[in-house]
Amino acid sequence: MNTYQALKTALLGLRANAARSILTILGIVIGIAAIIVVVAIGDSAQSMILGQIGGLGSKTIIIEPGREPQGPSDMTAILSDSLKERDIIALKNKANVPGLKDLTPNVIVPGSVSYQSQTYRAITFGSSAFLSKVLNIQPAEGVFFGDEEIKQHARVAIIGSKVREKLFGLSTAVGENIKIKDKNFRVIGVLPPKGQVSIINVDDVVVIPYTTAQKDLMGINHYNSIMVEANNVEDLARTANDIKLTLRESHGITDPAKDDFHVMTQSDIANSAKTITNLLTWLLISVAAISLVVGGIGIMNIMFVSVTERTREIGLRKALGATDNNILTQFLLEAVLLTAAGGIIGIMLGAGISYIATLILSQVVSMNWTFTFPLSAALIGIGVSTLVGLVFGLYPAYKAAHKNPIEALRYE
Amino acid sequence: MKPEQANQLKTLPPIISVKNLEKVFEDGETKTAALCDITFDIPRGQFVAVMGPSGSGKSTILHIIGLLDKQTGGSYLFDGKKVSDYSDEEIAHIRNEKLGFIFQSFNLLSRTTVLENVKLPLLYSGIKESLWDQMALKAIEQVGLSQRINYMTSKLSGGERQRVAIARALINNPQVIFADEPTGNLDSKSGQVIMEILQKLNAEKKHTIILITHETYTSELAERIIYIRDGKIESDKLIRARREANNFVK
Structure with missing residues (x-):
C-alpha cells in the first residue's frame, strides 16, 4: 500500500461519516483559530509599540517621578512631584553626569485648545527645542521656540498637523493666537504629519515653553518628566546610572529601594514592552492550547467509536491480507487528516478574524495598527494540529491494528 | 486440464497438511478444548466440505x-512449509496472495461499489494500481x-452480494x-447459483476449495467430506456420487 493509496483509503473512511468528521474537528478549528488570532494581534501590537519606542532615538533616557511602576494601575508616577528645578541644575552639572549632552523637562497641560469657535482636545505640554531633536522633527511652517522664549515664559506654541487642521482648516495658522486655559498663545510653528512616536501622537500635540506651562498655566513647581540625550549609545548605561546617583544625592536618598524617581533607557522601555506583550501572548496561547487538548480528546473519542463501529471492516481487511501496520496507518491517517484539516481551517478562520479585528482596531483606536499574517504561527498551527492527530489517534489506531481478525469478523 | 499437469499437481506436497492439531481456548481459569487431534491432508485442487453441527469446531478449523x-x-x-515459522506480516501476505x-x-x-x-x-498486494481495474473486471466476469x-x-x-464476495476472493x-457457510444467508435458488460458481471454479480453474457447512445437501456438492463432531474428526471420506449444483433440488 503506497502513501497515495493509504490517503485515499483514509479519506474514504472519513467521507463515510462526513457530518461526524466535521463536528469532530471543530475543537481543533477553534483552538488553532484562537492561537492564530492571539499571535497575529499580539505580533502587530508588539511591532506597533516597538516601532513607536524606536522613534525616540536610541540615545534618549527618560526620567519620571515616583518609583518604577509596579503594574499598569500603579499611579504613583503620575501623582508624584519629586522632579524639580534643582534636579535640572544637578543633572546639567558635567561633574555629576559627564555623559549628558542635553535635557528638557516636560510639563503636561490637561484640557483643550481653541481658536475662535473651534476647540480641539490636543495634547498640550511644555518642553523645549530639545524635544524636536529627540523626536527628530522640524516645523514644516514657522520655527521652533528657543532658550530665549523659555527664559521669558513666552506665550508661543508649536502645533501638530492635526491640531492645525482642526482649528484652522485651510487658513494660515502661523501668527494666529490660540487659547490654552484661557490664555492667548501665538502659533509660531506647525509640525509636519508624523503620527505616533513613542507615547506621543505628534500630530495631536501643542508644544509650549515648559516654563510657561509649569508656572503660568499649571502653577506647579515640579515636572512630569525629564528627557535626556546621552553623548553616545555606548555610555548609555553609565549615564543612566550617573543620573540615578545624582538624583539620589539631590533628593537625599541613601536606599535605592526608596527612589522617588525612575530612569528608563530606550532599550529598557522596549524590553519591558516586549516582556509584557510576550507574556500576554503566551498567556492567551496557553488558554487556546486547552481548546486543542479538548479537541484532541474529542478526536480520540470519535476514533474509538469509529474503530468499534468498523470492527468487522478491520477483520475483513485483515482476512484479505492487511497487516497490522496497514490498519494502524489507515486509522492514524484518518485522525491526522481530521486534525490537519481542522488546523488549516482554523488558520484561515484565525487569519480572517485577526484581519477584521485589525481593521476595527485601526478605525476605532485610530492607531496605525497593521495586519501581519503570522506565518510562523500558521506553520506551528499545522504542525501542532498534525501532532494532536498523531498523539490522540495513536492509541485508537493501535487498538484497531491489534484486533483479532476472527473476533473482528464475528462482531455484530 | 492436460494429463501431465494433473500429474504435476499430484507430485507436489498437499496444499494443506495438519497433524494432531489442537486448539484450546483459555478464558482465565477455564480451558475449553475446541479441537483435538485433527489430522488430514488436502491435496491441491480438491473440493472439500468440512461438515458438522454448530459448535463442533468446524469454524475453528477454518480459522x-x-x-x-x-x-x-x-x-x-501450508504449501509444504510450517506456518509457525512465519511472522505475522508474512502470514498477512500469504492470506493476501494465496x-x-x-x-x-x-x-x-x-457505501462502496462492486468494483471497489x-x-x-489488491490494496495490500503490491500490484501496480494501473492493473487493478482489469483484474477486478476479470474476476467480476467469472x-x-x-x-x-x-x-x-x-x-x-x-x-449478488455473495457473488461480489467470490469475485473479491478470486482477484x-x-x-x-x-x-x-456461503449459502447460509441465502434462499435456496441463490445458494444454488453460488454453489454452481464454486464447483465451476474448482473444475475449470483447479482452485482448492474448503467449504464449511452444516447442511448435508450442500456438503454433497464437494468431492470429499470431513465430518467434525465435538472437536474431533468423526469421518473423512470421498464422495462417490458427487452431485452437480445445477441439478440441485432441495
Whole structure:
C-alpha cells in the first residue's frame, strides 16, 4: 500500500461519516483559530509599540517621578512631584553626569485648545527645542521656540498637523493666537504629519515653553518628566546610572529601594514592552492550547467509536491480507487528516478574524495598527494540529491494528 | 486440464497438511478444548466440505487453516512449509496472495461499489494500481456480474452480494478458497447459483476449495467430506456420487 493509496483509503473512511468528521474537528478549528488570532494581534501590537519606542532615538533616557511602576494601575508616577528645578541644575552639572549632552523637562497641560469657535482636545505640554531633536522633527511652517522664549515664559506654541487642521482648516495658522486655559498663545510653528512616536501622537500635540506651562498655566513647581540625550549609545548605561546617583544625592536618598524617581533607557522601555506583550501572548496561547487538548480528546473519542463501529471492516481487511501496520496507518491517517484539516481551517478562520479585528482596531483606536499574517504561527498551527492527530489517534489506531481478525469478523 | 499437469499437481506436497492439531481456548481459569487431534491432508485442487453441527469446531478449523488463528498444539504445513515459522506480516501476505475468503454474511464494504469491493485485496498486494481495474473486471466476469460493476453493494440482492464476495476472493487468483457457510444467508435458488460458481471454479480453474457447512445437501456438492463432531474428526471420506449444483433440488 503506497502513501497515495493509504490517503485515499483514509479519506474514504472519513467521507463515510462526513457530518461526524466535521463536528469532530471543530475543537481543533477553534483552538488553532484562537492561537492564530492571539499571535497575529499580539505580533502587530508588539511591532506597533516597538516601532513607536524606536522613534525616540536610541540615545534618549527618560526620567519620571515616583518609583518604577509596579503594574499598569500603579499611579504613583503620575501623582508624584519629586522632579524639580534643582534636579535640572544637578543633572546639567558635567561633574555629576559627564555623559549628558542635553535635557528638557516636560510639563503636561490637561484640557483643550481653541481658536475662535473651534476647540480641539490636543495634547498640550511644555518642553523645549530639545524635544524636536529627540523626536527628530522640524516645523514644516514657522520655527521652533528657543532658550530665549523659555527664559521669558513666552506665550508661543508649536502645533501638530492635526491640531492645525482642526482649528484652522485651510487658513494660515502661523501668527494666529490660540487659547490654552484661557490664555492667548501665538502659533509660531506647525509640525509636519508624523503620527505616533513613542507615547506621543505628534500630530495631536501643542508644544509650549515648559516654563510657561509649569508656572503660568499649571502653577506647579515640579515636572512630569525629564528627557535626556546621552553623548553616545555606548555610555548609555553609565549615564543612566550617573543620573540615578545624582538624583539620589539631590533628593537625599541613601536606599535605592526608596527612589522617588525612575530612569528608563530606550532599550529598557522596549524590553519591558516586549516582556509584557510576550507574556500576554503566551498567556492567551496557553488558554487556546486547552481548546486543542479538548479537541484532541474529542478526536480520540470519535476514533474509538469509529474503530468499534468498523470492527468487522478491520477483520475483513485483515482476512484479505492487511497487516497490522496497514490498519494502524489507515486509522492514524484518518485522525491526522481530521486534525490537519481542522488546523488549516482554523488558520484561515484565525487569519480572517485577526484581519477584521485589525481593521476595527485601526478605525476605532485610530492607531496605525497593521495586519501581519503570522506565518510562523500558521506553520506551528499545522504542525501542532498534525501532532494532536498523531498523539490522540495513536492509541485508537493501535487498538484497531491489534484486533483479532476472527473476533473482528464475528462482531455484530 | 492436460494429463501431465494433473500429474504435476499430484507430485507436489498437499496444499494443506495438519497433524494432531489442537486448539484450546483459555478464558482465565477455564480451558475449553475446541479441537483435538485433527489430522488430514488436502491435496491441491480438491473440493472439500468440512461438515458438522454448530459448535463442533468446524469454524475453528477454518480459522486455523485459513491463517486467521493459531493452533495451540500439533503442526500445520501450508504449501509444504510450517506456518509457525512465519511472522505475522508474512502470514498477512500469504492470506493476501494465496487465500481467498467467502463469509456467510458477505462482509462487503457498504457505501462502496462492486468494483471497489472486488479491488480491496489488491490494496495490500503490491500490484501496480494501473492493473487493478482489469483484474477486478476479470474476476467480476467469472461470477457473472459484469453488468453491475458500478452498483453500490447495498443495491444488490443477497445472492449478488455473495457473488461480489467470490469475485473479491478470486482477484488474486488464490490457491485456496475458504467458504464459511456461503449459502447460509441465502434462499435456496441463490445458494444454488453460488454453489454452481464454486464447483465451476474448482473444475475449470483447479482452485482448492474448503467449504464449511452444516447442511448435508450442500456438503454433497464437494468431492470429499470431513465430518467434525465435538472437536474431533468423526469421518473423512470421498464422495462417490458427487452431485452437480445445477441439478440441485432441495
